[in-house]
Structures are given as C-alpha cells and as structure tokens.
Amino acid sequence: MSQATPILHMLSPQKHVSPFDVNMAVDAGFKTVVPYINVEATEITGLVQDAIFSRPPDYGKRTGFFIGGKDALLALDMMKAAKEALVPPFQCSVFADPAGSFTTAAGMVACVEKVLKEKHNRGWEGTNVTIFGATGVVGFASAVIAALEGAKVTLVAHRGVERVFKAAEAAKERFGVDLLPAPGETPEQKAKIVADAEVVFAAAAAGVQVLSTAELQSAKNLLVAADVNAVPPPGVEGMDLFMKGEILPGCTRTCGVGPLAIGDIKYKSQAGLFTRMLNATEDVHLDFRDAFKLARSFVA
Ligand SMILES: NC(=O)c1ccc[n+]([C@@H]2O[C@H](COP(=O)([O-])OP(=O)(O)OC[C@H]3O[C@@H](n4cnc5c(N)ncnc54)[C@H](OP(=O)(O)O)[C@@H]3O)[C@@H](O)[C@H]2O)c1
Incomplete structure (x- = not known):
C-alpha cells in the first residue's frame, strides 16, 4: 500500500460538516480531514481535479472525498460528478453518506x-x-x-x-x-x-x-x-x-x-467503509448499496 498520508476532503452542501462524520473518519485512520461547506454540485469537478493533480497517481487511493449533507439525491449527484471528474491515471475514492x-x-x-x-x-x-x-x-x-x-x-x-x-x-x-x-x-x-x-x-x-x-x-x-x-x-x-x-x-x-x-450496525458499517477507503488498492466509490452489503455481513 502507498505510504502517502491519507487525506479526506469532507464536502457538505450545508453550512456544517457533521462532527459525527469527522470523528468517524479520524477514528478510522484518516490523518488529515478537511471540511468544505456550502458546496454546490457544480463545484465538485473543480475540487476533485484540484485534489488529484496535486499528488502522484499512486497517492490517489490515499486521497478521499466524503459527501455529506441532508439530501440523498444531491449526494448521489455529487458522487457521480466526482467520479466523472477523475482523469486516469489520477484517481481518488468517494464515499457518500448524507446525514448518516x-x-x-x-x-x-x-x-x-x-x-x-x-x-x-x-x-x-x-x-x-x-x-x-x-x-x-x-x-x-x-x-x-x-x-x-x-x-x-x-x-x-x-x-x-x-x-x-x-x-x-x-x-x-x-x-x-x-x-x-x-x-x-x-x-x-x-x-x-x-x-x-x-x-x-x-x-x-x-x-x-x-x-x-x-x-x-x-x-x-x-x-x-x-x-x-x-x-x-x-x-x-x-x-x-x-x-x-x-x-x-x-x-x-x-x-x-x-x-x-x-445504530450499532450503522456505526460499524460507516467505520467499515472508511476503512475500506483507507485500505483500497485502487479507488473505491461507496454508497448505500455498499453500506447494505457490509451491514448484512455484520448482522450475519
Ligand atoms: N439510529 C441511528 O443510528 C440513527 C442515525 C441517523 C438518524 N437517525 C434518526 O433517523 C430519523 C430520520 O432521520 P433523517 O435524517 O432521515 O431526518 P429527516 O431527513 O429530517 O426526515 C424526517 C422525516 O420525518 C418526517 N416527519 C417530521 N415530522 C413528522 C410527524 N409529526 N409525523 C410523521 N412524520 C414526520 C419528515 O416529513 P416532512 O418531510 O414532511 O417534514 C421526514 O419525512 C431521525 O429520528 C433521526 O434521529 C437514527
């Protein structure tokens, strides 16, 4: 795995990034966590490309975006925009979990x-x-x-x-x-x-x-x-x-x-998806479907 410092850019379309999500990200192992607030969907491409081009392509898997807020569809739109903004071989991971x-x-x-x-x-x-x-x-x-x-x-x-x-x-x-x-x-x-x-x-x-x-x-x-x-x-x-x-x-x-x-399964699933981002060997893009697969495994 790349030894690059894991960085998480946490985006919210609201005026706060959730403290709960910040704590979860740091406890999972992200070393640098940066909140961005009042983010609009049209700004995602610029933010993602700004992040990926600053690090060698191999560091991309240690560069993550988290999408919060309070709107499921907007979060999925932002996630799609982030994925489309990638310019191979420059990469990064994205995890959407608006309001948990x-x-x-x-x-x-x-x-x-x-x-x-x-x-x-x-x-x-x-x-x-x-x-x-x-x-x-x-x-x-x-x-x-x-x-x-x-x-x-x-x-x-x-x-x-x-x-x-x-x-x-x-x-x-x-x-x-x-x-x-x-x-x-x-x-x-x-x-x-x-x-x-x-x-x-x-x-x-x-x-x-x-x-x-x-x-x-x-x-x-x-x-x-x-x-x-x-x-x-x-x-x-x-x-x-x-x-x-x-x-x-x-x-x-x-x-x-x-x-x-x-809440116990929710907590484990969110922590598990942050850990998956941190341990990924290539970029990952995680939404409610990934959360459900993981939650199922914890319940079983
Ligand atoms: N257990 C856990 O781990 C966990 C984690 C996160 C959240 N939560 C809980 O999950 C719940 C939903 O959270 P959320 O983020 O989805 O909230 P939300 O986006 O604010 O949605 C709340 C929903 O409740 C409806 N509602 C409001 N007042 C109501 C009433 N008097 N009768 C019937 N429905 C009413 C709202 O309808 P309108 O759109 O018409 O206002 C809306 O559909 C909350 O209780 C929150 O505390 C639990």
Whole structure:
C-alpha cells in the first residue's frame, strides 16, 4: 500500500460538516480531514481535479472525498460528478453518506432482514414494507434498499402526498424501483395503510411517535416494526432502544428492532467503509448499496 498520508476532503452542501462524520473518519485512520461547506454540485469537478493533480497517481487511493449533507439525491449527484471528474491515471475514492442516512438505512434493513428470517421465516421478496418519514433521507434510502431486494414498499405521507410522489418518481428514474405513495394524514388513512403492512420502518424526525400500541395491535399482518428514533418518545410505542427481535409490548407476534440495535450496525458499517477507503488498492466509490452489503455481513 502507498505510504502517502491519507487525506479526506469532507464536502457538505450545508453550512456544517457533521462532527459525527469527522470523528468517524479520524477514528478510522484518516490523518488529515478537511471540511468544505456550502458546496454546490457544480463545484465538485473543480475540487476533485484540484485534489488529484496535486499528488502522484499512486497517492490517489490515499486521497478521499466524503459527501455529506441532508439530501440523498444531491449526494448521489455529487458522487457521480466526482467520479466523472477523475482523469486516469489520477484517481481518488468517494464515499457518500448524507446525514448518516445510507449507513443508518443499511443497518435498519439488515437488522430487520435477520429478524424476518429468524422469527418469521420470510425474506424481502413480495413483503409489504411501510415507511414513515418517507421524505427524509433515512426513510428514502431504506425504501430504495428494501425495494431493490424485492419488497413492495409504501411511502407514507404525513403532510401532502405530492412530496412522496416526487420521491417515488426519483426512485423509479434512478434505481428502477416502484415505490407506492400513500396519504397517511388522518387516523383512517393510517389504519388502512398499517392493516396491510408486514414490516414498518419508522424513520420520522427525532421524538416523533408514528405508531401507538393501539395501532400496532390493529396491524394484524405486521411481523416486524423497526424504529431509528432514539429520542423519546419512541417512533413506535413500547420500542426498547436495544430491541433485536423481541415481541413488542401489547403485541402477539410483532417483533421490534430498536434504534440502538440499528445504530450499532450503522456505526460499524460507516467505520467499515472508511476503512475500506483507507485500505483500497485502487479507488473505491461507496454508497448505500455498499453500506447494505457490509451491514448484512455484520448482522450475519
Ligand atoms: N439510529 C441511528 O443510528 C440513527 C442515525 C441517523 C438518524 N437517525 C434518526 O433517523 C430519523 C430520520 O432521520 P433523517 O435524517 O432521515 O431526518 P429527516 O431527513 O429530517 O426526515 C424526517 C422525516 O420525518 C418526517 N416527519 C417530521 N415530522 C413528522 C410527524 N409529526 N409525523 C410523521 N412524520 C414526520 C419528515 O416529513 P416532512 O418531510 O414532511 O417534514 C421526514 O419525512 C431521525 O429520528 C433521526 O434521529 C437514527
């Protein structure tokens, strides 16, 4: 491996680079970490080429870009622009994980997959997955990962179904998956959606409860409910932070997967992808698909 100092350029379209991501990168072994804020997609080519031409081609694998922010599609656009900016033999690696969403979604889908298999002998193919917080970065990424595995995914809108329609259109265009938008603003709409759900991903904002025990009890087909929200109250009533497939309180067969069980796999996946960048023998380009593969290996 090249002995060149590992450098990570951390780009964010927002006014901050996430301190969480900075810590993760340094703990993984990057020696120099430089934050860039308010970065626009049109600036990626210039930044990447500025970085690669300053080091011999062999050092490229020790030069990385991390793309953060709060927008999954923008992060993927930036990643594509970075890849297209490379001028062989000058290279660099890129890892996108906006708001930690790719590794969090990967952790959630991988943890639920294990519980579905072990407790209900089911896989993703044809399974009805319902997503709360579907316009958020974690909700969107988990929807796409599950749909790519063959699940039938419903995106629940808590205010205005148009925004989830847009998310479904983007998923179809970019990943070729069909996500079903559904209005979930009234208790009646929610009850109808939950009645069909076999898996729920609760990925709404911190401290927002999306499912009560009464709603869980009315969800007669629900096999697993997963919750990424660690801020009280839980996104799913009765969820324990560390749940890994135990039956939720008041339910007969619905298993819970809690935020810190998911967070453990998220943390390992993000750390693992930084380590992969550091150890790569050629440049790597990592997104939610790589995160999911790694998360699966940790869960197994
Ligand atoms: N466990 C972990 O390791 C981990 C890691 C990262 C994040 N998280 C958690 O993951 C969750 C999602 O994060 P994110 O970055 O994806 O957040 P985000 O982008 O801000 O998305 C939040 C989502 O929640 C929706 N929402 C807001 N208020 C709601 C309400 N009252 N009822 C139903 N839905 C509501 C939002 O809808 P609108 O678009 O309509 O506002 C949006 O879809 C958060 O709870 C965060 O703390 C957990």
